Amino acid sequence: MQDQSRKRHIAKAITWRIVGTIDTIVLSWIITGNPLTGLKIGLAEVVSKMVLYYIHERVWFKINLSKKGIVRESRKRHIAKTFTWRGVGTLDTMLLSWLVTGNPLTGLKIGLSELLTKMILYYLHERVWYRTNYGLKNRVK
Template identity: 75%
Template sequence: MKDQSHKRHLAKTVTWRLVGTIDTIVLAWIISGNPATGLKIGFAEVITKLFLYYFHERVWFKINLSKDGKVLESRKRHLAKTFTWRGIGTLDTILLAWIISGNPLTGLKIGFAEILTKMILYYLHERVWYKIDFGLSSRKRKK
């Protein structure tokens, strides 16, 4: 059977980007005090983060973190993915917010505010997708 994982990773990319963009727009608006700045930063991230997230998914799909032949428990794997993605995502946000606002401090504030909100949202996103079989021919799940 043809590998359907690309479809899954594309779907996860789109759903996560929707959640992430809304979060970024709201945080950037609150921190900058300017809704236009929030929208500019949020929409700039759509482009950069779609690519970054897709490649992050592909790398994690190929990583086999097994111990003694046992697959890493899903919650630990999701936590590890959460931290690696957040590092990449925060760096991207800081740079974009700095460039768009013209203020490095604004970029740092938005990036660091996102750390908590995005990690919670990303973990929940991973848990939801763990329950969905879309794009998988078969799998063995651990709870």
């Protein structure tokens, strides 16, 4: 189960990063008025967010293992994961935006603008992944 769950978490990290990067690029472009700045911020996030997301998935996986090794999923769990991930992701976005633009206020604006869009997108991403059994041998619904 360990190897399968790792494959699943890697696949989830990649698909989420695609969705998240597109959102960051568009929001950064809108806020700064510069598409190149949006691309720089979005691309800077790719590596940091993939690593952070993988770690987040592993932590939640270890928290959720039952005594029998069966992963339990629920809407409440997805909402809790959404909020914890958004906290980590928003801090990362704010710091990277500040570094790319040189302006802490711009970093704050971009990070805060992502709060709503990313939570909605992340929740939907979790629900889509919940419907697939890729990387799971046993699951209790």
